[in-house]
Amino acid sequence: MAIEERDPLTGHRTTGHEWNGIKELNTPVPRIVYFFLITTTLFGLVYWVFMPALPLGTTYTKGILGYDERNVVRRDLARAAQDQAHWRDVVAQADFATIAADETVMGNVREAGHALFGQNCAVCHGVDASGNAGFPGLSTGALNWGDTPEAIEETIRVGINSAHPESRSAQMPAFGRDGILQRAEIEAVAAYVRDLGRSGADGAAADHPEGAEIFAANCAACHGDDARGNADVGAPDLADDKWLYGGGLQTVYSSVWAGRQGHMPTWEGRLGSLNIKILAAYLDDLRKARP
Amino acid sequence: MFKLHYKLERRAIGLTLAIIAAASIGGIVEIAPLFTIDQTVEAAPDMRVYTPLELAGRNIYMREGCYACHSQMIRTLRDEVDRYGPYSLAVESKYDHPMLWGSKRTGPDIARLGGKYSDEWHVRHLINPRDVVPVSIMPAYGWLMDNALRTDDLSGQLAAQRAVGVPYTDEMIANAGADVYGQANPDSAAAAGVTSRYGEATTVRLFDGDPQRVTEMDALVAYLQILGKLTDAASQDTAAVETQ
Numbered sequence: 001m002a003i004e005e006r007d008p009l010t011g012h013r014t015t016g017h018e019w020n021g022i023k024e025l026n027t028p029v030p031r032i033v034y035f036f037l038i039t040t041t042l043f044g045l046v047y048w049v050f051m052p053a054l055p056l057g058t059t060y061t062k063g064i065l066g067y068d069e070r071n072v073v074r075r076d077l078a079r080a081a082q083d084q085a086h087w088r089d090v091v092a093q094a095d096f097a098t099i100a101a102d103e104t105v106m107g108n109v110r111e112a113g114h115a116l117f118g119q120n121c122a123v124c125h126g127v128d129a130s131g132n133a134g135f136p137g138l139s140t141g142a143l144n145w146g147d148t149p150e151a152i153e154e155t156i157r158v159g160i161n162s163a164h165p166e167s168r169s170a171q172m173p174a175f176g177r178d179g180i181l182q183r184a185e186i187e188a189v190a191a192y193v194r195d196l197g198r199s200g201a202d203g204a205a206a207d208h209p210e211g212a213e214i215f216a217a218n219c220a221a222c223h224g225d226d227a228r229g230n231a232d233v234g235a236p237d238l239a240d241d242k243w244l245y246g247g248g249l250q251t252v253y254s255s256v257w258a259g260r261q262g263h264m265p266t267w268e269g270r271l272g273s274l275n276i277k278i279l280a281a282y283l284d285d286l287r288k289a290r291p
Numbered sequence: 292m293f294k295l296h297y298k299l300e301r302r303a304i305g306l307t308l309a310i311i312a313a314a315s316i317g318g319i320v321e322i323a324p325l326f327t328i329d330q331t332v333e334a335a336p337d338m339r340v341y342t343p344l345e346l347a348g349r350n351i352y353m354r355e356g357c358y359a360c361h362s363q364m365i366r367t368l369r370d371e372v373d374r375y376g377p378y379s380l381a382v383e384s385k386y387d388h389p390m391l392w393g394s395k396r397t398g399p400d401i402a403r404l405g406g407k408y409s410d411e412w413h414v415r416h417l418i419n420p421r422d423v424v425p426v427s428i429m430p431a432y433g434w435l436m437d438n439a440l441r442t443d444d445l446s447g448q449l450a451a452q453r454a455v456g457v458p459y460t461d462e463m464i465a466n467a468g469a470d471v472y473g474q475a476n477p478d479s480a481a482a483a484g485v486t487s488r489y490g491e492a493t494t495v496r497l498f499d500g501d502p503q504r505v506t507e508m509d510a511l512v513a514y515l516q517i518l519g520k521l522t523d524a525a526s527q528d529t530a531a532v533e534t535q
Contacts, residue, residue, distance in 0.1 A: 055323040059330060069367040070528075073378065076369035119374055123424050124412055132423055134411065163406065263409035269526075270376065270407065 113282025
């Protein structure tokens, strides 16, 4: 029941309420508000028809478009796989020598490998693959489990001392803690090993004859008589100047005293065989570029 | 146009009922999606619950505010699936009370962190992130290695989780203290109880490398190493996507 009385100043109706002579205006709602109210309501109705919207007890309306974010990502992934098939198929089927010889494929491998390495490997091995104490540098020098791209691929696949059933496994005994060697003996062999890379096998043996003897009796079985390591058992090369845990006398002593058991996760379940092969080819390429 | 309104305004009961009707629309909009919860949350029969050590680690994760910088939610976007792995499913958060999806990434998403890096890396990274990642801006959490883990309240924590629907058994609740010790000490007698109660796939390791005591570091690393590994449903879901 609208009040027909109009305010003479504004021309609007009043509500009919009056307080001591002051009357309340019944200002109409601005038209723009109606416009947006109607527009959004119409949009809502259209959205209900086209998109998943209304719950119906145990199910819901799927909408005419059948939109599902999982379908979208599925389509995007399939499209990406299709776009990259021209070089990924080559990587999947060819051997490493063929891949390395194909510049077009290698260009893609370098790009994809760099992204894969950055996301998965770089936090331990460093963004430039130069390594960190306890995490080997991969760009130069000998690798504990072999340098060939095939060996690198296998190491990435199964990991080292990992949860994978075929994991590469190696454990250096704790010569000091387990009482195999005495303190003085460890000091002697640590000094010998530390100097191997600096003064060569002959120089180190001349400076530390006792250490050389202890090395031959205890360490050579895995690391080799010449201390060049053995990739079959993951024993590192001790005669080069590359150190996994650090080349200080104290660090070498700690390694002999308490042993070492590095851990590299298995990547088979996470990356899949093709991405692992791309990483192996990428690392092989990186190593060739930095001899 | 306002006739109905003018009439309602003059009837107290009518106006009250109309206000209730209008306000309840907002409630229905929030509640109605729960009617279809069975369609939203996938089935994951292989899903296991958090062990007491992982639950304690989860509490430390919340205490230290890790969720403020790390999300645990991989969205259904190609670049996220490419980078982090299969997108997150609702069922993966089934036993998360509260969920820790997060809403902001200063650091990376860690929904699939479990098993990605070694325990040793996690320990060194938490003590000083710059030690392993020179450009990292993450704060250091060195005290985790010093603090002994509080274990006397864990049975109560498990009971509280059960009250909101996590299927912990009486045996799990009673042995929470022993299981915490066993999971962080693989050579101890208590270790066998952990695998028998929580499954063979449970990670029983010297997480922080210190066999003498159970530290907060043990708990947090145990939790980080299980992220995304309570169930295999997500990778199966994405595998199904790829074959379709």
